Amino acid sequence: MPHGRRASAFDAPPGALISRPLDARVVLGRSLLDDAFLRDPYPTYRALREAGPLVWSDEFFGGAWLVTRHADVELVLRDARFSAQRTGGWLMRPADAEHPDRRAGRNALKGFQRLFSRAMIFLDAPDHARVRQAMSAAFRPADLQRLMPRIEQAVAERLAAIDARAPFDFVRALARPLPAQVIGLLMGLDDDESDSQADVVAWSDELADFIGAPAPSHVQALRAQTALLAMARYFDGLLARRRAALADGAEPRDDVIGRLLQAERDGQIRGSAELLAQCVMLLFAGHETTRHLLANGLRTLLTHPEQWRLLQRDRALLPGAVRELLRFDSPVQYTGRRVATDLELHGQTLHRGDLVVALIGAANRDPARHERPDELDITRRPAPPLAFGQGPHVCIGAALTLMEAQTVFGQVLDHWPDLLPSPTTEPRWIGNALYRGLHELPLQCSGLPASTPISAPTLPPSLTALTPDPACKLS
Numbered sequence: 001m002p003h004g005r006r007a008s009a010f011d012a013p014p015g016a017l018i019s020r021p022l023d024a025r026v027v028l029g030r031s032l033l034d035d036a037f038l039r040d041p042y043p044t045y046r047a048l049r050e051a052g053p054l055v056w057s058d059e060f061f062g063g064a065w066l067v068t069r070h071a072d073v074e075l076v077l078r079d080a081r082f083s084a085q086r087t088g089g090w091l092m093r094p095a096d097a098e099h100p101d102r103r104a105g106r107n108a109l110k111g112f113q114r115l116f117s118r119a120m121i122f123l124d125a126p127d128h129a130r131v132r133q134a135m136s137a138a139f140r141p142a143d144l145q146r147l148m149p150r151i152e153q154a155v156a157e158r159l160a161a162i163d164a165r166a167p168f169d170f171v172r173a174l175a176r177p178l179p180a181q182v183i184g185l186l187m188g189l190d191d192d193e194s195d196s197q198a199d200v201v202a203w204s205d206e207l208a209d210f211i212g213a214p215a216p217s218h219v220q221a222l223r224a225q226t227a228l229l230a231m232a233r234y235f236d237g238l239l240a241r242r243r244a245a246l247a248d249g250a251e252p253r254d255d256v257i258g259r260l261l262q263a264e265r266d267g268q269i270r271g272s273a274e275l276l277a278q279c280v281m282l283l284f285a286g287h288e289t290t291r292h293l294l295a296n297g298l299r300t301l302l303t304h305p306e307q308w309r310l311l312q313r314d315r316a317l318l319p320g321a322v323r324e325l326l327r328f329d330s331p332v333q334y335t336g337r338r339v340a341t342d343l344e345l346h347g348q349t350l351h352r353g354d355l356v357v358a359l360i361g362a363a364n365r366d367p368a369r370h371e372r373p374d375e376l377d378i379t380r381r382p383a384p385p386l387a388f389g390q391g392p393h394v395c396i397g398a399a400l401t402l403m404e405a406q407t408v409f410g411q412v413l414d415h416w417p418d419l420l421p422s423p424t425t426e427p428r429w430i431g432n433a434l435y436r437g438l439h440e441l442p443l444q445c446s447g448l449p450a451s452t453p454i455s456a457p458t459l460p461p462s463l464t465a466l467t468p469d470p471a472c473k474l475s
């Protein structure tokens with residue numbers, strides 16, 4: 001039932017303007033978050049979208065309004081009446097079997113909430129604008145251009161390590177390790193710090209497991225907190241070393257961390273906790289999303305062979321293809337907002353504090369916005385997909401992601417034009433409602449690998465920190 005004045009919404013007298021909220025369980029005749037949904041959410045999204053613009057579900061964090069139509073998702077992401085401050089909900093969880101004492105449960109999670117609530121994705125104006133400005137200044141387009149050859153080199157190195165004549169797991173060999181490596185390069189993580197990138201991937205998994213669970217268990221929450229605090233300790237040490245070097249008269253370093261430290265000195269980022277929160281979020285956001293784009297995207301292309309062939313014939317289609325893949329099967333399926341002030345939407349009163357889940361994955365398949373929405377068409381003139389969000393919180397890493405994905409798909413096309421998904425394996429989805437991704441993507445070439453192997457350039461140590469599974473290497 002809706003939070004706040006719930007009785008009035010459900011018990012409105014006949015003829016009242018406020019209509020009875022649609023309930024997801026009633027609309028679907030089943031639980032929303034069942035296994036079939038986690039495997040393929042799109043039929044469920046369609047049913048919800050067709051039932052009405054606003055549906056209530058008690059399966060998201062104890063209760064939330066769901067919006068599924070493109071125009072409504074845009075509205076929720078752009079309109080300041082919907083607040084991005086929503087981490088408090090993680091503490092207000094009902095008692096569960098693992099943690100019957102609610103207060104103890106809340107206290108146990110305070111470290112997690114305190115740190116994450118400072119990350120810009122959870123801030124509203126004016127703090128959001130202040131931090132966003134510092135972050136945007138640290139993410140310069142020129143840096144991405146400078147990074148390009150190193151990304152190409154890193155991808156080539158990883159592909160060269162794979163023997164595609166036998167089945168291999170693309171997730172393990174490339175999609176999982178590469179994005180953490182790339183975000184590490186951009187942020188300026190040192191060579192001696194790059195050992196921790198493997199830990200980052202593991203911490204990130206624990207965080208995603210919690211953040212992406214619409215009704216996380218207490219154990220998931222505690223694991224996420226342990227991971228988050230470990231990530232924070234990692235950055236704390238790194239920032240302390242950088243500050244000490246500056247105090248000893250070293251030149252400020254020209255990388256994202258160097259610029260964020262400068263923003264802290266200038267007062268644009270307020271205090272070490274705020275800086276720490278941005279670093280942790282950047283690493284997590286940069287890794288967890290792109291990995292799924294790489295694996296889901298390649299699988300989608302390979303299971304649509306006519307689209308794969310189109311790309312082979314015309315590489316100029318690559319940028320549009322990546323956008324279409326983001327629309328077709330977005331790695332981020334939803335985001336949340338809290339209602340900041342009572343408001344009316346589609347004949348319902350939404351009360352201050354109500355949670356609204358903006359279903360990006362559903363909006364990207366809205367026929368009112370996209371023709372033939374369930375069809376993959378890499379030649380369509382892309383209406384900007386909502387995959388990166390919109391409004392003040394639109395993704396800061398979009399350009400990096402697009403560049404990375406184009407590089408990966410381009411090199412895979414060059415090297416393995418006859419790549420196929422392994423015919424015997426059903427895709428295993430990670431079963432996370434927020435992050436849509438695969439546990440593994442077994443692939444192999446139908447013929448021999450391309451005659452010219454990708455050369456494996458000599459790499460600086462930071463690029464070799466995460467070597468793929470030795471079993472994938474050429475014997």
Ligand code: HEM
Nearest residue numbers: 120121285286289290293335387388389393395396397401
């Ligand atoms: C496939 C890749 C990616 C997808 C689908 C994606 C998706 C999104 C979405 C939907 C949002 C908006 C969330 C909201 O409004 O609540 C967002 C924000 C954000 N993303 Fe990404 N992202 C991707 C890659 C990245 C990368 C590579 C980075 C970092 C380098 C990154 C960093 C961020 C940050 C910092 C924000 C918060 C922006 C703000 O609050 O102003 N993302 N992303």
